[in-house]
Amino acid sequence: MSFRDRPIRQKLMAILLLTSGGVLVLTCAAFLAYEVVTFRQTTLKNLSTLGQVIAANTTASLAFRNEGDAREILSALRAEPHIVAAGLYDKDGRLFARYPSDLPVAALPASPDRDGYRFEHADLVGFAPVAQAGSARLGTLYIRSDLTAVYGTLRLAGAIAALVMGASLLVAYLLSATLQGTISRPILALAQIAKGVSERQDYSVRASKVASDELGVLTDALNQMLSRIEGQDRALRRVIAELERSNKELEQFAYVASHDLQEPLRMVSSYTQLLERRYGDKLDDKGRKFINFAVDGAVRMQRLINDLLEFSRVGTRGKPLQPVDVTRVLGAVRANLTMAMADADALVTHEDLPTVVGDETQLVQLFQNLIGNAIKFRGTERPHVHVSAQATAAEWVFAVRDNGIGIAPEYFERIFVIFQRLHARDQYPGTGIGLAVCRRIVDRHGGRIWVESVPGGGSTFYFALPKQNGEQAL
């Protein structure tokens, strides 16, 4: 898990610890650097002071060659334990006295080097001139200081720094572990609430406000949002329930109305036919023509009612969706359309067709309406209808292509609206319900339907059905 995906608690802790740790490291580094520099300087200064004092005291010893006196003076160096060696050289560079007195001569330089103090390996060494004020030089003092004390002190300083750093980091950790809660806890609470809302769609919960800072503002905003959503959700549910109820009523009404209309219509139709059969010879031509008009109107009304019933049944008499072999569907369609196909000498071809999730009866009706339309709106050539299917990531896209009269682009949408007819009744018979039924069926399957066409160049009706299907509420 990358840092950006870690919980806010850990991020806050990491930020706090990194910040304090960085500051501590810098501070300790500065402290140690200061210690090193000052300690070296101090050591150098101390040694040079000591060297000057000893050199000044040994002038007479050198001048009058009193070794015992020189040794005595040098032995005062015992007071500084880190002075490990000292030597006094005469004017000619010969060793005159040494400290400690039992030091091997080889441990001291054979002859004095140039004056001054310098760091040599782990030691600080110095050569100081021995001279009486305002007079010629009498000799040289060599002095060597062991820096283990210095490094020991530095190690101690380092250990203290490490200890302080460790303790500070621990304190920082404990503090941040406690203090980060003031920021992370309200955020976590908010996140919990938001998660609960999105998981359970329960808009009645409210976040409790801890403080009036930005998080408090966020909490208030969330609560306001929640109450607004809750209100809207309630209103929406009410509207949906209302819509569902009225839709159902309407469907019921349409169904009942269409169904009940058939009875009187059948009566009109039968008695008109009886009238014609029994009293046809007693009527003149005009009378028989009127009866024909009446019969024709009754038949058309019958068809209209049938289509309306069909349309309303898509919603009310639908079967559950299940796997359907489209090739079989097409076989049923072919059987239903035998007459129309024979009349028009129509050719219906298809490619390999898949199995989809759907309502078989409705899919039969869908293909039947589309292919029937393709035959009905044929041009001068022999009608040829071709059915194909193509898979996309989530859908099956079916195409029903014909070589009929085609549709002008401005009608591409209108044709799917109920009772919309593009042609006069005497030109092409029909109620204007067929494509509306198609759209309703595709809608119920959660798909889309559209058309591509060039007037005079044939039409292709496409509809897409989702591969994973859940029934859509109509």
Next chain:
Amino acid sequence: MKAVFLFNFAQFVDWPAGAFPDSTAPLVIGVLGDDPFGPYLDETVRGETVRGRPLAVRRYQQIDEVRTCHILFISASEESRLGNILDSLKHRAILTVGDSPAFAQRGGMIRFVSERNKIRMRINVAAVEAAQLTISSKLLRAAEIVSRGEP
């Protein structure tokens, strides 16, 4: 070696202001009687300065010849006349140095003593103070201090 010591005394002894005619006058090291140093004394002081003053070496046969002088080595050849010599130098700011026995006890200021091939010094502090000379404590450290009457 004694010649070098004579020169070194110049560094560790302060003379009163009146001992020098002016601020650049040389510091005079005198030898009374037979000179035991040969060329060494001249060689030792050649080119040296002490507190800005050049050094000069004079040799005297008679005590009357001693005029401006700051360090006077009284040779062993003068031992018989030592009492007179020291008397006549009394209260003059001259550091008297010698190597005859009991030199310090008789009123001389610094006596060289040879001990196991090393040269030690005995200093008569009372005589030094009487002559208004100041000896550096460091020189006193390196020497043995005696007073008149002690052996």
